[in-house]
Amino acid sequence: MDHPYFPLLILFTLAGAVVLGLLFVAQKVGPKSPNPVKAEPFESGNPPRGDARIRFSVRFYLVAMLFLIFDLEVVFLYPWAILFRQLGLFGLIEMGIFLGILLIGFVYVWKKGALEWD
Amino acid sequence: MNETAPVQSQGFYAEEMTISVGPQHPSTHGVLRFVVKTDGEVINEAIPDVGYLHRSIEKIGEKVTWHGYVPYTDRADYLAAMFANQVFCMAAEKLAGTEVTRRGEFCRVIACELNRIASHLISVGTFGQDIGAMTPFVHALRERETINNLMEEICGARLTYNYIRIGGVGYDILPETCTRITEFLDHFEPIVDEFNRLLSNNKIFIERLAGVAVISKEDAFSYNLVGPNLRGCGIKWDIRRDIPYSVYPELEFEVPVGTGQVGTLGDSYDRYWVRIRELQESCKILRQCLKMFPKGPAIAKVPRKFKPPVGECYARVEAPRGDMGFYVVSDGSEYPYRVRIRTGSFTAMSIIDKLSKGIMVADLIALIGSLDVDAPEIDR
Amino acid sequence: MQAYIDQLIRDGYFAGMPKEVVYAVAMVLAAFIVLSVFVAPLAGVTSWLERRVWARMQSRVGPNRVGPQGILQWLADGIKNLLKEDLIPSAADAKLFSLAPYVVFVGFLCAFVVIPFGSQLIVADLNIGILYILAVTSLVVVGILMAGWSSNNKWSLLGGMRSAAQIVSYEIPAGLSILTIVFLAGTMSMQGIIKAQGWAPWDWFLFNNPFTFAAFFLYFTAALAEGNRTPFDIPEAESELVAGYVTEYSGMRFLFFFFAEWGNLYVIGAVATTLFLGGWQVPPVTSDPILLGVLQFVVFFLKAYLWVFIAMWVRATLPRVRVDQLMALCWKYMVPLSFLCLLGTICWMLVFPKGNQIFSVAMFVLGLLIVAYFFKRVVFQIRHARPELYFKPHI
Secondary structure, three states: OOOOOHHHHHHHHHHHHHHHHHHHHHHHHOOOOOOOOOOOOOOOOOOOOOOOOOOOOOHHHHHHHHHHHHHHHHHHHHHHHHOHHHHHHHHHHHHHHHHHHHHHHHHHHHHHOOOOOO | OOOOOHHHHOOOOOOOEEEEEOOOOOOOOOOOEEEEEEOOOEEEEEEEEOOOOOOOHHHHOOOOOOHHHHHHHHOOOHHHHHHHHHHHHHHHHHHHOOOOOHHHHHHHHHHHHHHHHHHHHHHHHHHHHHHOOHHHHHHHHHHHHHHHHHHHHHHOOOOOOOOEEOOEEOOOOOHHHHHHHHHHHHHHHHHHHHHHHHHHOOHHHHHHHOOOOOOOHHHHHHOOOOOHHHHOOOOOOOHHHHOOOOOHHHOOOOOOOOOOOOOOOOOHHHHHHHHHHHHHHHHHHHHHHHHOOOOOOOEOOOOOOOOOOOEEEEEEEEEOOEEEEEEEEEOOOOOOOEEEEEOHHHHHHHHHHHHOOOOEHHHHHHHHHHHOOOHHHHHO | OHHHHHHHHHOOOOOOOOHHHHHHHHHHHHHHHHHHHHHHHHHHHHHHHHHHHHHHHOOOOOOOOOOHHHOOHHHHHHHHHHOOOOOOOOOOOHHHHHHHHHHHHHHHHHHHHOOOOOOOOOOOOOOOHHHHHHHHHOHHHHHHHHHHHHOOOHHHHHHHHHHHHHHHHHHHHHHHHHHHHHHHHOOOOHHHHHHOOOOOHHHOHHHOOHHHHHHHHHHHHHHHHHOOOOOOOHHHOOOOOOOHHHOOOOHHHHHHHHHHHHHHHHHHHHHHHHHHOOOOOOOOOOOOHHHHHHHHHHHHHHHHHHHHHHHHHHHHHOOOOOHHHHHHHHHHHHHHHHHHHHHHHHHHHHHOOOOOHHHHHHHHHHHHHHHHHHHHHHHHHHHHOOOOOOOOOOO
16 A cells, blocks of 8 residues: 555546546436437538548558657666666767667658658 | 658558538638548548528619619628628719719728728638637737727728718718727737737748648639739739729829748738738728818719619729629619629639649648638628 | 655554555545645636636636636536536447546546655655656547547547647657756656755756756647647647547537646646756745745746746747648657757766756856846837727717
């Protein structure tokens, strides 16, 4: 119980309780008048054409991939940040090589045009 | 902005969705609808769908008298109602050979230029709002409120004026109103500079609009664009200068044209900038009119049962959205035989499909705003 | 807070109950207090303040009827939304549709566990404090994607995906700017970072070296983009995709998303204050613990709220950036710049291991000059900003 992450568990469940509680209240207190027109998806006043479950553009996948790589790089830099003063120059050179490899990757990605949103 | 996505050109195929932008939409100016085929970001085709605001104004013209039709012309473009009033009355006067009094002409120009300022304020304000800047919109509307109050003083109505009548104007402009108009102009001219500092010179705004939806001069001619849309492409054509009417030959003002100062000539920023400059020019015109204001009757003697001789006539004015023309045919009775309204926004809709190929959805909104299309003008 | 509970147990309260239960109950109570007394009114009052601040910037008045000066407006909005019909569109995936607001809400709420309001006023001083905040605020992406997907509406889907792409891209400059500070502080714990700074402005990390100065603005911009605030609020742009990923939501579910957004504003301000502005550090004027605690809390709250105010100010002023410009800004400008700030800070730390006091003071003076110049430019507007009603009927 004196684990430092225990408050997290508390807040997760508390947030869930609050959300569920408020939605429960809303469900009990709110009016109920179902109407087929109300239940239709909204498309600026027209009946919707086509299904929304379509294939979407591949640029979102590209962004996710790039995020994965660079965010993991940032996460790997955090332990070095804490131990920076102890590791000194040796750590700097090692991590510099790591950053350099990723920098080459970044430049490659840039030149290949994967950063264009079009 | 007109290149296709490199990812797609490598053989990846993203499905196209057909989205309907409007008619119930906070951004399109009035009830307009576009059927947009897009893959989510880049538009392949945007087909406008008009007619949601059709009120058969032209047909109504055949059923009411010449005098009685003037309030209906207000509704042809309710944001620039004075101009529709004026052009219809000009057409009727040309048919009947009526001479408008000099004071009446000056009253007309004052009312029209005030209305031009109001219409352009709405145009640039809503344009800023579409781009995302909410504050300039409210500032523009605040200034327009003063103009609405002035119009209410002049003619009793804030939006649909029914002020310009056949032979002159309905009511005279009193000296107190002239003082208040001068006060408004003194207050308003620094506000335009403030507006420029807030919106026009904003880097994000410029980046959003520079080079977006460029209209070349040939396209502008072949698609029959008018007004600030045409002048934004660099073509100097203004009905007040080139086919002068009323007392405009005696007034000194410049006709602003787009110069491609950011991005390409004829892009959205140029059209927007022409409107801002026209605001300042209208202030100049108003000051000159108030100085030159003659005495005399405000309206000429026109018979109650107005029966122009048989014939047809076309009159045009420079409305805020371009060249507005009324083609009237008379068969000698007190009801017009046919009234046909030609507006600038209708032709501007036709170029949207051409310009929208290859731009993004956000740019489509910027394009519609920069063309300043107005649903009542399109559908009448 | 643990130490305080230990003190109470030693004083003889809670006799007979096992220690763990006391801790657990105290924790639950503290969490509940934080949630109901602080977070909920905070998000609500922020929404009211935002509307008033916008309105004054737009020559209007804003909500001023409900309660004194309209301060209970958020309560009225909340109750109104509670009384609305609980509508789930027929084509929507009901389970995901209901779950999405919970995920977004949790995403921002759990950040409050490590926000340090005072030297003793923190729910749990995790030793990975700032990394935990980065991780937990990314839960919002999951929630937004769920909301967009489950609505079964093309607009929502587009909005959700674009929002997810935006938040996810801006994690990187934000993470890098935070990393710069972690280098300087040597620890990720929030209290540790604050203790590594001093109470005087030139001891703050903001003025430590020019690279952290730049990193601060990078962090603030990236955090605004992560919070879906203008100029990066494409997913919520009303004039583009109706309401984006919340198009199909109504009533209380709709409110949860915005609750999370306003609360997130405060988290952004709090993190910026902790990392760059010295947190709750106050000059040593008193040694009474209660008074000191209150003073630290007030100082921290005001500093964090200053950034909330500036975020609202930015929203009222700037237009929206288009989505491809936004992505280009992130990947082509902010990521390289963040790396540069990082490298600059590392070099600075190697050259000046103990920091350079003279430089910090010089940068602080420069900052003061910039603020003074800004006020000189706007003094005209401030003097003429009177809340007078503009209505002058002549007739």
